[in-house]
Amino acid sequence: MLKVVSFKICPFVQRVTALMEAKNIPYEIEFISLADKPQWFLDISPNGQVPVVTTESGTTLFESDAIIEYLEEAYPPLQNGLSPEQKALNRAWSYLASKNYLVQCSAQRSADAKTLAERTAKLGEAFDKVEKQLTGSLYFNGNELSGVDIAWLPLLDRAHIIEESTGYDFIGARPKVKAWQQHLRTTGLSEKSVAADFETAFKDFYLSDKTYLGRGCDTDCSGFDKACATDACC
Ligand SMILES: N[C@@H](CCC(=O)N[C@@H](CS)C(=O)NCC(=O)O)C(=O)O
Known part of the structure; x- marks a missing residue:
């Protein structure tokens, strides 16, 4: 078993586990603390980062893009009969998501309203591009789930949790992205691809009293378009 x-x-890990779940690939998972990386992990992870995946034959893979490519090639594809152009486009639209994982992480960790607004705007550039590309179908490539959906899932899930918990809306007035977010949630992949206590761990880290989102919109409520985390601004 993988x-x-x-x-x-980690959103990079969630992309990998979401693809495994979507393809029904069995796997076991071990969680580590990045603040105190175990030696056995440092021994197998050349970049010292997660995800790391050990294959059935005992080879250890690292870098999420490479792992995704391996899962696409070694197991039946999510979409059959894709042309080389379509595969390249899928990779490119997936890359737009994964290169924004850390942008979203840092936005969520913003200590003040100004920083949050700046980082939200940066993330918004990616949401703008994908809003223009979406057709209004269930998923990115029509009604069939693809690797692009899997790559965007961590971003859309985190935006959902933040909005539900604080009222702060990373997606904003982008109706096609909103609809896509909802459709992806109905696949069940959001829950299946993370640990049972994911939301608690996520909120402990991103919605603590160290973050602006955790404290609520006490000074500037732009972006908080629903209920606030505190009643200071509502
Ligand atoms: N380029 C890497 C990025 C993975 C990454 O940033 N993982 C973070 C956790 S979300 C990590 O392991 N950080 C620990 C470190 O950089 O020391 C990939 O795509 O796999």
Whole structure:
């Protein structure tokens, strides 16, 4: 069975586990603390990062893009009969998501309203591009789930949790992205691809009293378009 080494709230890991879930690939998972990386992990992870996946034959893979490519090639594809152009486009639209994982992480960790607004705007550039590309179908490539959906899932899930918990809306007035977010949630992949206590761990880290989102919109409520985390602004 495949073995994944994970850090509970890592979006790069969630992309990998979401693809495994979508393809029904069995795997076991071990969670580590990145603040105190075990030696056995440092021995197998050349970049010292998660995800790391050990294959059935005992080879250890690292870098999520490479792992995704391996899962696409070694197991039946999510979409059959894709042309080389379509595969390249799928990779490119997936890359737009994964290169924004850390942008979203840092936005969520913003200590003040100004920083949050700046980082939200940066993330919004990616949401703008994908809003223009979406057709209004269930998923990115029509009614069939693809690797692009899997790559965007961590971003859309985190935006959902933040909005539900604080009222802060990373997606904003982008109706096609909103609809896509809802459709992806109905696949069940959001829950299946993370640990049972993911939301608790996520909120402990991103919605603590150290973050602006955790404290609520006490000074500037732009972006908080629903209920606030505190009643200071409502
Ligand atoms: N380029 C890497 C990025 C993975 C990454 O940033 N993982 C973070 C956790 S979300 C990590 O392991 N950080 C620990 C470190 O950089 O020391 C990939 O795509 O796999």
